[in-house]
Amino acid sequence: MSSKKDPDAPKKRGNGFSRRGFIRGVGISTGALGSGILETAALAAPAGNVAGPGAVPVTLKINGKPYNLNIEPRVTLIDALRNHLDFTGAKKVCDRATCGACTVIMDGKVVYSCTTLAIEAQGKDIQTIEGFSQNGKLHPVSAAFVNHDAQQCGYCTPGFVVAVKGFLDKHPNPTEQEVEAGLGGNLCRCGTYMGVRKAALEAAKEMRGGHNA
């Protein structure tokens, strides 16, 4: 699992694996090295019950509803959402946990779904942008993005909206500097950051009930 800006995330590689042993262990799937994904979850010792390599049943709880899938264990959460279901708000852009276009919220934490395996997301409460609007009314973060034109081509926008919501859930009354630090994990190519800054601050106010704390 790849989690962004999470101070609780384990920093050191552990589990009694030496680096050399690890490299030998992943020697076949060289992709893991090239992509720089070296977090503890990827290093965990193989569990007793090995899943795959063929398709296995996977249940994902998305926006409060369970979805049953039959997918290979290597399928990432973004591919499960986009290719195997029809949650296409999150986008696959860098596929390397750099740009944040694939951002979803998992158990309250903002994560990159491109570097989260779908099987790891089982039993977790997954929120995607499709679950934000209620009764046809735009979520306050989405509405703020429209008000401040925090979008151009719009391809990074859903990821940004989710990242802003996840950030505001934990930092309901941020300063502009905190917004910049908190949203550093998302990239936009058209250059919509000026609008995003304003949108995040307005949404914060809106979500607090329109009052400054």
Next chain:
Amino acid sequence: MPEAPNYSWPPMDKRRVLGKATKRVDGPNKASGRAKYSSDFTQKDLLHGALLTSPHAHAKVTSIDTSEAEKLPGVTAVRVIASPGTELMWVGQEVASVAAETEETARDATRKIKVQYEVLPHMVREDDLKKAGVRAKAAGEQVKGDPDKAFQEADAVVEGHYGIPVITHCCLEPHGNVLEWKGDHVNLYPSTQNVSGIGGDLSQNLKVPASNVHTNMQYIGGGFGSKFAADLWGAEAARLSKASGGRPVKLFLERSTELLIAGNRPSAFANIKVAAKKDGTITAWQSESWATGGIGGGGSPPIPYVFDIPNQRKNHSAVSTNCGGARAWRAPNHQQACYLTSSALEDLAAKLNMDPAEFFDKNLGLTPRAEVYRAQIKKGAELIDWQKLWHPRGQGSGTVRRGLGLAISTWGGGGHNSQCRTNIHPDGTVEVELCSQDLGTGTRTVITMVAAETLGLPLGAITLKIGDSSLPPSGASGGSTTVGGVSSSTRKSTVNALAKLFDAVAPSLGGAADQLEAVDGRIQVKGDPSKSLTWKAACQKLGVNKISEMGENNQRNPGGLNSSGVGGVQMADVSVDTETGMVKINKAVAVQDVGLLINPKTAESQIHGGCIMGICAALMEERIMDQQTGRMLNPDMEFYKLAGIGDVGDIIVHLDITPEHDKRGVIGLGEPAAIALITAIGNATANAIGVRVPEIPLTPDRVLAALERRNA
């Protein structure tokens, strides 16, 4: 004979919709994730396509064996693109393609294709012209005036080396499409800047009639000049579809391939000598420049840029490299030309110990629009607090040094050919239809605003249909020509449709059709609200027949509705940490001539975007090629750097709206906004640290190396 209809824009003070900051009409769809891009296309029988690409910068395919890939369960088609004997000219060039039931299987299959290559010599770096050898092709020398004499008589001469690298478009939605080739019909769901034209391009490759290709695209995740053609992977997806029984195939490039082969901005390097008189009058220019745009060499940037220096000697070489090919990149050639020119001129100003704002101002007579730039420099200086913050080059102190810089730009624009149809139905509903595309520039919003203005209706009363090849054709979105084209065709079409409605309701209102007007949802006798009908009641007079009227913008005869040619000035305020070499943007200012402005809100966003792209290009972006392996070292978004939300400082936009500019009609501003800031940041950095960092991006290593040379 009826008079020719008056299509001209309403006077500035009479506009109800145009010129008012308006939220983008597709904003809610985008901000809620509901907007469906072609890459979001899902359906039950969808197959996934993948490409196998060349790992070598130059190689000949000696054998290719697809049998293992074909045997893989879930694979529906495997195709060889580069058959034995094919010479591959860059890393990432297409070798074979696969379609399979899942994305994972498609990629597995590409890995099962066995290709043997005869590796050939390559060259992938062009920064040192001396090493280019036969790969450099010199264009003939160009001389104007008497440069030798002018340099001899000059009071100040500076010589310098400047370089601006290849950068990639890095569209967030990669290039690609979903394609269905069933029988003799093709359904194409592309990511394109050219919905009207891409089907024709594809049909030539497939040898099917263009009329049998149906194209639909509602949203595009970035193009910036790189998405006009159907491309090889478009035709390949079609052939995979046909080979898989006509099932739709989704083939979008992986990020690495996207950065390798889907287009880039050519580089430009130059050794420049430039001269002036003591009073700052520029007198002579000499340049030896070179560039690469891939195997075909590279375009020649128009230098000296904007300033038409009276005496010039220029030599340019195009360097052919084994790299993916260049494509138009938001303001093609202008960023390079601006960087080479305005950097050298800033160095000359520093040598003369002149304030560059004054130095530029003094030489505006060499530009085609001196008064426009003069006013813009004044406005920009005010917004960035130039008087207070500017200091002579290098005269700061402390570890972190602040500096200011500026550069000026120009762009053409104009309105592309565009046809629009407006339908007014007897129940009062209105449809505006044209096969344009909204790149995120706000095209949908602009068209809706023009229709609402003409018809006297709220925006919500207009149903807009774009992005489908069954609609009246509109040009490709390139060269900042879209807004001029679609606003003019929409204006004409809605004026024509409204004239028909006036004809239908004139008898009921007891006035001549030409004495009617559409205001606030009513049709009334001009200036007499007592003689009026609601829009709905007026439309009921149509009986059972709808009105359907066309309007056309002809690029060559825009009829005063749009025009081309703008000037802009951008300025930067930076802080440079002389210990770490980090350049930080404090503030950027963009002053832009925009002609008649339709939507200030989306216009400002676009200029913000142009500036942020400038910041990315000035500080971070660079395609890094390794001569040893022939490969790009950063074909990903981790090491191909883009600015984040905390990297861009404050950006102030001033839209240069005046009655004189307004009279020229609508002019696009996507490209003009993306030119000058790169150079302004380079100049501000030189101003801060007292020495030119010759090649951008201004990465810490380059800044520290420049400081070391200064201190040596």
